[in-house]
Amino acid sequence: MDKVKNIIDKLGIPRLIIISFLLLLFIIAIASGLAIPPLIGDSIRRVGMAGILVLAMIPTIRAGMGLNFGLPLGIVCGLLGSLISVQFNFTGFTGFFMAIIFALPFAIITGIGYAWLLAKVKGQEMMVGTYVGFSSVAFMNMMWLVLPFTNPEIIWPIGGTGLRYTISLVNHFSGVLSDFLKLSIGQFEVPTGLILFFVFFCVLLYFFFKTKIGLAIDATGANEMYAISSGINVKKMRTTAVVISNCLAAIGIIAYAQSYGFLQLYNGPMFMAFPAVAAILIGGASLKKATISNVIIGTILFQTLLTISLPVTSQVVDGDISEVARLIISNGMIVYALTRGNKKGGK
Amino acid sequence: MNPKTDYKNILIKNAVPIFFAAICIFGVISANINMSFLMSELISRLARNSFLVLSLIIPVIAGLGLNFGIVLGAMSAQAALIAVTHWQYSGWEASPLSAFLIATLISTPIALIAGFLVGKILNKAKGREMITSMMLGFFANGIYQLIFLVLVGSVIPMENRRMMLPSGVGLRNTVDIYRTSGNALNNIISVQAGTIRIPVFTLIVVAVLCVALYFFLRTKLGQQLRAVGQDMHVSEVSGINVNKMRIIAVIISTVLAAWGQLIFLQDIGTINTYNSHEQVGMFAIAALLVGGANTKKATIAQALIGVILFHTLFVVSPLAGQSLFGIAQIGEYFRVFIAYGVIGVALALHAWKKNK
Numbered sequence: 001m002d003k004v005k006n007i008i009d010k011l012g013i014p015r016l017i018i019i020s021f022l023l024l025l026f027i028i029a030i031a032s033g034l035a036i037p038p039l040i041g042d043s044i045r046r047v048g049m050a051g052i053l054v055l056a057m058i059p060t061i062r063a064g065m066g067l068n069f070g071l072p073l074g075i076v077c078g079l080l081g082s083l084i085s086v087q088f089n090f091t092g093f094t095g096f097f098m099a100i101i102f103a104l105p106f107a108i109i110t111g112i113g114y115a116w117l118l119a120k121v122k123g124q125e126m127m128v129g130t131y132v133g134f135s136s137v138a139f140m141n142m143m144w145l146v147l148p149f150t151n152p153e154i155i156w157p158i159g160g161t162g163l164r165y166t167i168s169l170v171n172h173f174s175g176v177l178s179d180f181l182k183l184s185i186g187q188f189e190v191p192t193g194l195i196l197f198f199v200f201f202c203v204l205l206y207f208f209f210k211t212k213i214g215l216a217i218d219a220t221g222a223n224e225m226y227a228i229s230s231g232i233n234v235k236k237m238r239t240t241a242v243v244i245s246n247c248l249a250a251i252g253i254i255a256y257a258q259s260y261g262f263l264q265l266y267n268g269p270m271f272m273a274f275p276a277v278a279a280i281l282i283g284g285a286s287l288k289k290a291t292i293s294n295v296i297i298g299t300i301l302f303q304t305l306l307t308i309s310l311p312v313t314s315q316v317v318d319g320d321i322s323e324v325a326r327l328i329i330s331n332g333m334i335v336y337a338l339t340r341g342n343k344k345g346g347k
Numbered sequence: 348m349n350p351k352t353d354y355k356n357i358l359i360k361n362a363v364p365i366f367f368a369a370i371c372i373f374g375v376i377s378a379n380i381n382m383s384f385l386m387s388e389l390i391s392r393l394a395r396n397s398f399l400v401l402s403l404i405i406p407v408i409a410g411l412g413l414n415f416g417i418v419l420g421a422m423s424a425q426a427a428l429i430a431v432t433h434w435q436y437s438g439w440e441a442s443p444l445s446a447f448l449i450a451t452l453i454s455t456p457i458a459l460i461a462g463f464l465v466g467k468i469l470n471k472a473k474g475r476e477m478i479t480s481m482m483l484g485f486f487a488n489g490i491y492q493l494i495f496l497v498l499v500g501s502v503i504p505m506e507n508r509r510m511m512l513p514s515g516v517g518l519r520n521t522v523d524i525y526r527t528s529g530n531a532l533n534n535i536i537s538v539q540a541g542t543i544r545i546p547v548f549t550l551i552v553v554a555v556l557c558v559a560l561y562f563f564l565r566t567k568l569g570q571q572l573r574a575v576g577q578d579m580h581v582s583e584v585s586g587i588n589v590n591k592m593r594i595i596a597v598i599i600s601t602v603l604a605a606w607g608q609l610i611f612l613q614d615i616g617t618i619n620t621y622n623s624h625e626q627v628g629m630f631a632i633a634a635l636l637v638g639g640a641n642t643k644k645a646t647i648a649q650a651l652i653g654v655i656l657f658h659t660l661f662v663v664s665p666l667a668g669q670s671l672f673g674i675a676q677i678g679e680y681f682r683v684f685i686a687y688g689v690i691g692v693a694l695a696l697h698a699w700k701k702n703k
């Protein structure tokens with residue numbers, strides 16, 4: 001009995017609910033005769049798509065700044081980089097990597113600015129971050145209307161002003177990672193390249209936190225006073241963490257877009273931070289602690305849930321319950337995490 | 348104090364509203380707007396939105412910051428109004444005003460319970476109330492959609508061709524209330540002045556709320572709320588039940604928001620079942636901040652000035668975008684940017700001051 005209680009304590013009630021919900025969905029799927037392999041293949045693909053965006057949460061949590069709700073800031077940098085790559089008609093792997101290369105300078109510069117702002121608003125990083133994300137999307141909405149792109153694939157063919165709402169990457173770098181070393185066994189498909197790309201960044205980040213800078217970031221997050229007294233430049237460490245997070249967001253959206261096949265401009269990225277935040281929390285992270293395994297477990301759980309809930313629930317109920325379930329689960333998880341954390345409050 | 352520094356002080360204190368007033372004037376001039384059009388828009392928007400913005404004041408004073416949780420109040424209002432409209436469509440003969448009053452009556456207990464729950468949860472997230480209330484709003488939106496998109500017609504028995512989707516489960520995107528409860532308050536007393544229609548009674552209701560808030564904040568309860576907002580620990584020591592006070596503040600705010608949303612909806616005449624409530628929190632908060640409030644201090648005057656400035660910007664910016672850039676859309680995006688941006692800047696400025 002104690003053992004069971006121990007497990008429940010360790011997992012936490014919400015995570016337990018999510019896992020049982022997921023199991024229930026699988027049971028219904030099998031019972032109603034749905035083909036399981038394509039569902040799993042789809043889940044794997046979506047884990048690869050969303051993974052790096054979730055990974056972007058780690059540096060800011062570890063540096064003691066909480067979840068990076070300002071993810072859209074990095075995302076619009078990634079979109080901008082991709083657009084430049086498309087503008088110059090780069091294709092295939094070149095197109096993909098050029099998109100990242102073009103995106104990173106924007107992500108680094110805006111990341112430094114973002115970090116500067118967050119340093120001024122200590123204690124309210126998440127709230128301010130949310131609005132940094134929202135306003136960067138709103139600002140870029142105006143920019144998308146006036147930026148001087150000329151490639152006919154980016155702008156409206158005739159008459160319209162500004163850039164299209166969605167831009168197809170079919171002629172550019174759509175699927176370059178996903179199709180790399182792709183495995184297909186019957187209906188079961190694994191986008192090996194995409195998964196490798198995600199794993200590569202997991203490993204990179206893991207080893208980064210073993211380096212001197214990585215350890216210093218950890219120390220900053222764990223105990224600022226102690227970090228200062230041991231000679232760590234706390235401010236610089238925080239900035240580094242934010243810049244890394246911002247760059248991961250930019251790379252993350254490019255990986256996402258190559259699998260999705262489209263760039264979504266305008267309000268597309270507005271709410272992208274929340275699923276990423278929810279995923280890492282479902283994986284067991286808190287406002288103060290996060291590991292790579294939290295990212296991997298959380299992304300797998302959350303994305304599998306999202307993938308299979310639509311086909312499965314449509315078997316049992318009318319109406320689109322999967323979108324509703326997503327809203328309740330992801331936002332409920334975030335609220336739960338926010339009410340935990342330090343008991344004394346963030347003062 | 349010599350008059351010069353006094354003058355400068357006033358400028359600095361009111362930098363935000365002055366800045367936005369300047370943008371508004373610039374927009375009005377560059378778009379060359381018909382003044383009577385602007386006036387009529389502003390008067391109806393003032394009547395429509397002020398109540399919601401005023402509902403934010405008490406949590407700010409009680410130290411909870413900007414209550415994004417007012418969307419729960421808005422949802423309570425919509426749930427009540429949807430129920431009342433449903434009864435009207437299925438044969439209940441009621442005048443718009445009695446339908447409106449019944450909706451108010453039904454929405455109040457729902458908002459009370461919602462406010463109580465939000466208050467409880469926010470007490471567990473001290474120091475992070477704003478982001479928590481925002482996420483709670485998103486979460487509640489999920490529950491709301493579950494009820495009105497999935498459960499209605501399947502689990503909750505309801506039959507209504509005009510309000511529901513063809514499948515018989517879930518509500519349509521819009522519910523027309525123009526004939527059933529539309530303009531219920533506006534029509535009690537309304538004056539036509541040239542092309543401008545003034546919903547006098549709705550404005551009186553707003554004025555009554557302003558007066559009531561003014562006096563409420565001077566009662567013992569109001570003073571206790573203020574004390575909690577200034578310093579939780581000192582209040583606790585001096586015998587105030589801090590957690591209870593904070594819950595009361597949230598409950599009042601949520602109930603006022605429910606009423607505010609009802610006023611908003613009777614003026615608009617349709618319920619956007621799944622969207623009306625979503626932006627309520629953001630626009631109300633942006634308006635309050637444009638008026639010069641911050642997360643620690645908000646007054647009735649700031650709320651009203653904020654509504655006027657923010658909505659002038661709202662009316663003017665698409666037209667200004669058209670005349671300045673030749674693209675109306677740029678103005679539309681600009682006002683959304685202002686709404687998000689002003690909240691971001693206000694939050695940042697406040698946190699900044701506190702850390703200094």
